[in-house]
Amino acid sequence: MTGATGGPGPWGPAPGDPGALERALQQVAPERWEAYEHLLRTLAEGRVWMLLWHGSPGSPDAQYGNMEIGGLGYAPAATSPEQLAASGWSRAHEVISGREIAATLHRTRWGLWLNPHAPGGGVGVPWADLRRVAAGLDRLPAGPLQLSEPQLPGTEPFFGLLQHQAPSVRPVRALRRAWVRPVLGDxxxxxxxxxxxxxxxxxxxxxxxxxxxxxxxxxxLAVSTVAMSDDYDPVALWMRANARPFYHREATPAPYPTGYGYPHGQPQPQPQPGWPAPPWLGR
Known part of the structure; x- marks a missing residue:
């Protein structure tokens, strides 16, 4: 570590057991989704040592290191001072809480790669999971997600009421649907x-x-709503690309409100790329 500098980032060190993240990391293996969820929870409450390619901790010109795996970008980090030393990193570093780095990286669709120098190459946390860390793991479903068109008996009254009443609810432009099967949970x-x-x-x-x-x-039947304007929600991204609206105001015959500031006749948004593939790298 000759010549390395570093220190707490602008949010300071995170509380908790400093060895918890490394212990959680050791339990992660392919298909061990519970262990991976435990790693995410530990990351949310812990801290990491981010490798700075340029600049000093907390400075406006600071730039994290970067690596590309499978066409997706990741910022490398160490999980302790000992792992930082083992990496041989000779530039500056920044200590930052896991929740704060998750909030920073996922907005630009960058993941976090923990201990890439370790035997086996460490573990990568994709940006979609960093979004869950930042927003709250209990608030968003655990991936990878299986998404499909719903084939559910007995839902005709539910969808029928939405189609019948949506024209009278002026803010609604379109409605889509998907059946979501998280890797953990219902x-x-x-x-x-x-x-x-x-x-x-x-x-x-x-x-x-x-x-x-x-x-x-x-x-x-559990029902959840998703904002189609959310460019970071994997369910919304899938529906944009794969699910035709089962209700669309421009395709609905009159009557519907006009002259209230809601535009009509706009072209339907083009499908956007869905969940990045492959979404679960480094595992």
């Missing part, structure tokens, strides 16, 4: 919401629409 029906307006009154009107429809859903 499957659920996702409804993709494409809205003209996301103001609080508009969101409340859409929430009321969904509540009325859910009352018609089969007992025990």
């Amino acid at each position: 499957p659920y029906l996702a409804i993709g919401l494409e809205l003209y307006d996301t103001s609080p009154p508009a969101v409340e009107a859409v929430r009321a629409l969904m509540q009325r429809a859910i009352a018609q859903a089969p007992a025990g």
